[in-house]
Amino acid sequence: MRNNRLILVAIVFIGLLNFPILRFFDTPNDFLGIPVIYLYFLAVWLGAIISTGIILNRNSK
Amino acid sequence: MGVWEIAFLSIAYLGILFSLAFWAEKKKAQNKSLINNPLIYALSLAIYCSAWTFYGSVGQITSSGLSFLSVYLGPTLIMILAWGIVRKIIRIAKIHNITNIADFISTRYGKDSRIGLGVTLISLFAGIPYIGLQIKAIAQSFDLITQATPSSTFYLDPSFVLFIALTVFILVLGPKKFDSSEKHEGMIFTIAMESIIKLIAFIAVGIYISIQLYKGWQADPQLANIQLPSIETNGGYGNWFIQFILCGVAFLFLPRVFHVAVVEINDEENLKQASWIFPLYMLLINLFVIPLGIAGYAILHRGGMDPDLYVLGLPLHFNSNVLAFIVYIGGFSAATGMVIMETMAISSMISNNLIMPLLLQRKGFISENQTNLGRINQNIRRIMIIFIMILGYIHYRETEQLVNLVSVGMTSFVIVAQFAPATLLGIYWKKASRQGALAGIFVGFIISAALLFLPSLGISTDTFRIEGLNPISNAAYWSISFNLLFLYGVSIMSEQSGKEANQSYLFVDVFEYSQNVENSTIWRGKARLRDLKLALHGFIGKINTEQKIKQIAMANNISLQDVYADPILVTQTEKILAGFVGSTSARLIISSISKEEQIGMSEVIRLLQKSKDLQESNAALVKIDAQKNDFLTTVTHEIRSPITSIRSLSEIMVDHEDISNEERKAFLETIIQESDRLSRLVNQVLDLEKLAAGKANFNMRPIDLAEVIEKAMLNFTAIAKQNFVQISIDLAKKRTNRQIEGDFEKLVQVIINLLSNAIKNVEPEKGLIQVRLFENATHLFLAVEDNGIGIDPKFHDQIFEKFKQVDNPNRKIESSGLGLSISKKIIEMHHGTIHLESSLGHGAKFIIKLPIHKTA
Numbered sequence: 001m002r003n004n005r006l007i008l009v010a011i012v013f014i015g016l017l018n019f020p021i022l023r024f025f026d027t028p029n030d031f032l033g034i035p036v037i038y039l040y041f042l043a044v045w046l047g048a049i050i051s052t053g054i055i056l057n058r059n060s061k
Numbered sequence: 062m063g064v065w066e067i068a069f070l071s072i073a074y075l076g077i078l079f080s081l082a083f084w085a086e087k088k089k090a091q092n093k094s095l096i097n098n099p100l101i102y103a104l105s106l107a108i109y110c111s112a113w114t115f116y117g118s119v120g121q122i123t124s125s126g127l128s129f130l131s132v133y134l135g136p137t138l139i140m141i142l143a144w145g146i147v148r149k150i151i152r153i154a155k156i157h158n159i160t161n162i163a164d165f166i167s168t169r170y171g172k173d174s175r176i177g178l179g180v181t182l183i184s185l186f187a188g189i190p191y192i193g194l195q196i197k198a199i200a201q202s203f204d205l206i207t208q209a210t211p212s213s214t215f216y217l218d219p220s221f222v223l224f225i226a227l228t229v230f231i232l233v234l235g236p237k238k239f240d241s242s243e244k245h246e247g248m249i250f251t252i253a254m255e256s257i258i259k260l261i262a263f264i265a266v267g268i269y270i271s272i273q274l275y276k277g278w279q280a281d282p283q284l285a286n287i288q289l290p291s292i293e294t295n296g297g298y299g300n301w302f303i304q305f306i307l308c309g310v311a312f313l314f315l316p317r318v319f320h321v322a323v324v325e326i327n328d329e330e331n332l333k334q335a336s337w338i339f340p341l342y343m344l345l346i347n348l349f350v351i352p353l354g355i356a357g358y359a360i361l362h363r364g365g366m367d368p369d370l371y372v373l374g375l376p377l378h379f380n381s382n383v384l385a386f387i388v389y390i391g392g393f394s395a396a397t398g399m400v401i402m403e404t405m406a407i408s409s410m411i412s413n414n415l416i417m418p419l420l421l422q423r424k425g426f427i428s429e430n431q432t433n434l435g436r437i438n439q440n441i442r443r444i445m446i447i448f449i450m451i452l453g454y455i456h457y458r459e460t461e462q463l464v465n466l467v468s469v470g471m472t473s474f475v476i477v478a479q480f481a482p483a484t485l486l487g488i489y490w491k492k493a494s495r496q497g498a499l500a501g502i503f504v505g506f507i508i509s510a511a512l513l514f515l516p517s518l519g520i521s522t523d524t525f526r527i528e529g530l531n532p533i534s535n536a537a538y539w540s541i542s543f544n545l546l547f548l549y550g551v552s553i554m555s556e557q558s559g560k561e562a563n564q565s566y567l568f569v570d571v572f573e574y575s576q577n578v579e580n581s582t583i584w585r586g587k588a589r590l591r592d593l594k595l596a597l598h599g600f601i602g603k604i605n606t607e608q609k610i611k612q613i614a615m616a617n618n619i620s621l622q623d624v625y626a627d628p629i630l631v632t633q634t635e636k637i638l639a640g641f642v643g644s645t646s647a648r649l650i651i652s653s654i655s656k657e658e659q660i661g662m663s664e665v666i667r668l669l670q671k672s673k674d675l676q677e678s679n680a681a682l683v684k685i686d687a688q689k690n691d692f693l694t695t696v697t698h699e700i701r702s703p704i705t706s707i708r709s710l711s712e713i714m715v716d717h718e719d720i721s722n723e724e725r726k727a728f729l730e731t732i733i734q735e736s737d738r739l740s741r742l743v744n745q746v747l748d749l750e751k752l753a754a755g756k757a758n759f760n761m762r763p764i765d766l767a768e769v770i771e772k773a774m775l776n777f778t779a780i781a782k783q784n785f786v787q788i789s790i791d792l793a794k795k796r797t798n799r800q801i802e803g804d805f806e807k808l809v810q811v812i813i814n815l816l817s818n819a820i821k822n823v824e825p826e827k828g829l830i831q832v833r834l835f836e837n838a839t840h841l842f843l844a845v846e847d848n849g850i851g852i853d854p855k856f857h858d859q860i861f862e863k864f865k866q867v868d869n870p871n872r873k874i875e876s877s878g879l880g881l882s883i884s885k886k887i888i889e890m891h892h893g894t895i896h897l898e899s900s901l902g903h904g905a906k907f908i909i910k911l912p913i914h915k916t917a
Contacts, residue, residue: 003144010138014138018298023293023298027291028289033278037127049137052140052337053336056333
């Protein structure tokens with residue numbers, strides 16, 4: 001169960017960080033001086049880190 | 062800052078690290094491990110972030126934008142899956158006492174020495190430039206911060222002094238003699254501390270430069286116009302995807318990462334936290350790459366500075382010497398950490414898979430040096446560390462101006478990624494064979510080396526260039542595809558040997574077998590106990606040897622009185638030796654003192670199966686025991702109630718002499734009924750136990766089921782009348798010639814049981830019980846159907862168990878709950894089956910199926 005969830009996170013992680021979804025964020029625009037693509041990477045990355053942490057450390061087996 | 066000042070401070074820093082290591086070792090000796098916690102484990106994984114991360118990321122962002130992030134996103138992907146993949150590798154390594162990636166792969170493929178050797182040489186080939194890169198980073202940052210020009214004579218170069226100091230540091234903390242698990246408490250602790258220092262240093266300079274950048278920005282808005290090349294325009298999504306996967310795969314197979322992640326872990330549970338802490342670390346250390354890159358490009362680009370030095374150049378530009386020194390130490394930490402662990406890991410591979418096997422195969426070597434092998438092994442490793450360090454240094458001196466940090470790193474990645482197919486398929490696919498692994502690794506390595514290095518020798522490889530892919534992705538794509546293809550293709554075409562098959566089972570099903578594997582003695586042969594002890598002496602000392610042998614003997618109930626050692630002892634000794642010298646060499650030592658018999662594949666599986674079966678039958682016994690307890694509780698309960706009523710009725714009659722004769726008669730009748738019930742119960746229990754033990758006498762002969770039914774009805778019609786229940790019998794095929802073979806009386810008992818069961822479930826006066834007999838070509842069927850309240854399907858399985866009574870508010874007749882259980886046993890003795898079709902409110906139908914007697 002736990003492993004299935006982690007595999008799902010991994011698949012979503014790969015999906016979000018590659019073509020074609022990545023293309024929507026791969027622009028030269030910036031937000032408050034920070035490139036959008038960089039913010040996008042950080043957001044997905046942090047999302048994956050948090051989900052992994054939660055899945056592995058919840059008490060349920 | 063002065064040259065010797067910085068050199069001295071650098072060496073002093075190594076000194077501090079050394080004291081930390083020493084302190085950690087001391088704590089360990091007091092059983093207070095500093096490193097057995099998830100945070101230190103995660104920080105030690107950050108050994109992955111070498112000088113390449115510290116200096117190279119900023120260098121790369123100025124030329125190719127954010128594509129460098131795949132180097133960290135790939136490993137993040139692996140960490141998401143670590144609880145599945147990495148934990149499996151850790152468990153396997155722990156069971157087999159595996160201490161490096163070469164041993165891991167060769168152990169999986171039947172302890173094949175050629176695979177171990179191949180993996181070792183490839184790791185060395187990929188590792189040297191990578192180590193050279195770190196030395197380069199140390200030297201360049203040293204030259205930049207001291208403003209010195211490097212001397213062309215190497216021994217006059219101050220960075221050479223640092224190189225010597227670092228080598229000594231590794232030698233002192235590195236190979237140990239009396240430790241089979243290859244755990245380096247002190248070293249791991251210093252690595253974790255270095256990880257903290259490099260992170261703090263990078264974030265500090267990041268924040269400082271961001272503030273400077275923001276100020277400059279306000280003064281000169283032009284700065285804000287520097288734009289990053291997008292992923293699409295810089296290499297495109299194909300390159301991005303391949304590098305993303307490549308970095309993830311290579312991450313785990315870098316010798317240093319494998320060592321800290323797999324060999325040095327103390328507790329699998331640490332992985333749970335590390336799986337998110339380490340990716341978070343990588344995120345944090347990349348947080349300020351963009352502002353540093355932009356500032357470096359804006360300020361230092363015109364001066365012609367190497368982009369790999371921007372991180373250190375920036376604080377120097379702002380004249381912040383303290384910060385520059387912190388950055389220098391951060392970079393120094395990143396580089397030294399990598400060098401320490403990489404040389405350690407590669408030296409153990411070379412020793413285990415190349416030098417020791419060569420020595421051990423020399424005639425007479427083992428017998429001459431038996432008690433000295435541990436020291437020899439330790440010295441070989443030391444020499445190998447010096448050898449690797451010198452190669453790294455030469456590589457740095459020779460290629461100093463040629464390459465940037467990232468391209469060397471990526472080249473190494475493509476090469477070590479060749480280990481991934483054999484390892485990952487090896488732990489999930491039993492058929493992966495030794496020949497397949499050899500072919501895959503060999504072909505993959507040749508292709509990657511050709512595509513990566515031939516162009517620099519002036520030979521074009523453009524024919525194989527896929528449009529849109531850069532040389533690294535292109536090499537990765539071709540080499541890994543062919544590696545997989547050969548591994549798969551050769552594996553399905555080749556036969557595994559018994560030893561290989563054994564290992565493949567142990568690896569793939571590690572979580573199933575890990576309790577048995579200690580004792581699943583696959584080794585068959587003879588070795589003298591004395592020889593085993595001698596072999597261990599050389600590594601763990603005389604006293605420890607005696608202790609260890611006794612420990613194993615105690616745990617496995619082995620006698621130590623025989624001249625020849627028990628096979629378990631031989632297996633365990635080999636495992637201990639493997640911790641020191643690797644599986645190939647351990648096998649050589651053991652085979653030198655023993656005669657081994659070849660064992661076949663089927664035997665291997667049988668042995669493994671046996672230990673698994675034992676476990677299963679043990680579980681079954683526990684279950685039976687619980688059932689027995691249940692049974693006893695119910696039986697005593699069932700016996701108590703008739704006894705209670707008999708006793709109380711008798712007491713009343715004794716105490717009250719004045720009760721009327723009618724009352725007395727009624728009491729006595731009840732007492733008789735209850736006694737009947739009691740003896741029936743006792744008989745049933747006895748029957749059941751007889752049946753269960755197989756002791757019941759069956760008088761088997763060809764019989765006619767219709768006669769059985771008639772006999773049962775004879776006994777039962779009165780009871781049916783008493784309960785106002787109607788019974789209809791439909792023997793459509795009455796007097797068919799078909800007979801069954803069985804025990805007449807026992808089958809009558811079954812039918813009575815079913816009928817009484819039915820009577821209990823129907824309402825008086827409305828009740829209808831139908832008994833039907835029918836047949837097909839091979840079987841006779843007997844159905845007993847009632848129109849009572851029915852039985853919920855969820856109880857169908859339980860209903861045949863002892864004393865299981867489904868709650869039924871209409872129950873009028875006492876029942877022991879044993880009838881169905883006995884019936885089922887009797888029918889089974891007749892090779893038949895009994896099953897129930899019913900649902901709540903629709904009555905119940907028991908169907909008995911019995912095989913037709915052949916000769917009839």
